[in-house]
Amino acid sequence: MTMPWRRRPAYAGRGRVLVPFSGALDPNVLEAAIRIARADEAVLVPAYLLVVPLQYPEDAEQKEQVARAMPLLEAVEQAALRARVPVDARIEKGRSPTHALQRLWEVERFDRIVAPAVGFSPKELAWILTHAPAETVVLRPAPWLAA
């Protein structure tokens, strides 16, 4: 039986808003990123940055981190889809969060980057602001996280 092939996806040609994070994602940041993506009629790209410690080979399995990333990405994806914002999630690995980020934006285009202030060190945030290939917004944490 020959099956029909898919139509051109509705995601094609849209802008892309990257939300990198690892460990957890502040709900305020997610909400803001969804609002930005909706206003830009863009695709939201939540990217879980998976860090492979130096003592392991780069292709070593990181089951615990992957298991942590899965429900987070699922939650982010559901929140975006409920808000009618198309979503295209990623898990990227590297030796550090910034290494994983750099790898991601070397191979994919992003029109805007929404980075949570919590979860990145000041040095990493400075690196993101210096090297990001698109307009970058660093969002302050929710008050209870900042406290």
Added chain:
Amino acid sequence: MRGRYRILLGMAAGVGKTYRMLQEGRSAHAEGRDVVIGYLEPHDRPETAALAEGLERVPHLRAGYGGLELQEMDVDAVVRRAPELALIDELAHTNLPEARNEKRWQDIDEVLAAGIDVISTVNVQHLESLNDAIAELTDVRVRETFPDTVLEDADEVVFVDLTPEALQERLRAGKVYPHERVQTALDNFFRADRLSALRELALREVAEDVEARRQSVVLDPLSARAVAERVLALVDLEPRSQRILRRAWRSAERLGAPLDALWVRRPGRELSPEERVQLAALRRLAVVLGAHFLEEEGDDLVAAVRRVAGERGSTYVLVGTPDESRRREILRGSLVSALVRSLPGIDIRVVANRADREGRA
């Protein structure tokens, strides 16, 4: 026939592994078995020494090292003596340079190969795969390590347990180290938080070992084949395939099954730049998840899935919710029904978008 190997695993020195090994040796001896002590670490613990009394000791090798006279187990002497059971302490020990084997666990391997049963002891911090975790926990990098396969290949691994508080009490009472070393030990390796973490690691190690044995022993090869699962995720060059692959990974993890991801490419199809990005992203995700990414070319999607599922031994196929129009479904049939008809004996799961569930905020 190879001897039986029983390993007594503990969280740290002083929990009573050597004592337990000698107790087991004594009761085997009392039951009439031929038991010898292949090697006993000279810990200067009177209770341990008393328990060793009456058990035959195979003479050790003596060698000079850095001006000291040191002793090693004499493997050849143990093998020549050919007892039914040899008690050999501290399997992670590093032998002197003159010895034939670098490590004692290698000596034990020779003893087992000679058909002699062995009971040995070890602490969890020597396990190779835990070396980094232990270093982080204790700030001590353990140099004497042994491969995880030693535990896996042993016939039995028994956890010798003691609460951190009880071990600290033993330490304070001078039952583990001489009094002058006690406070340093309590302030460093034997801190309660570190002992708790080590105990948890050791318990987890033994629990995983028990689980692995249950799976490999309970199921005979025929039954294991009958219930073996293999998951196949059908992906396309679109964002939701990331979700399908992630869900497939979770199913595969729960089933303890390997995961394959299949993309069927229409012959001669030119990929748009966006599709190339999606393909590369799917490949990267497959690497992160430890899945095998398969690319097939064919006009007939269902035939390609059937062929790959047959070749890979898939038992479980995950597919995204088809976005076919009702008209096309009536005219040409739905993908899911075609898969169900074409893949008898294989479970099909349609991966939905959870955000579509009704009654959700």
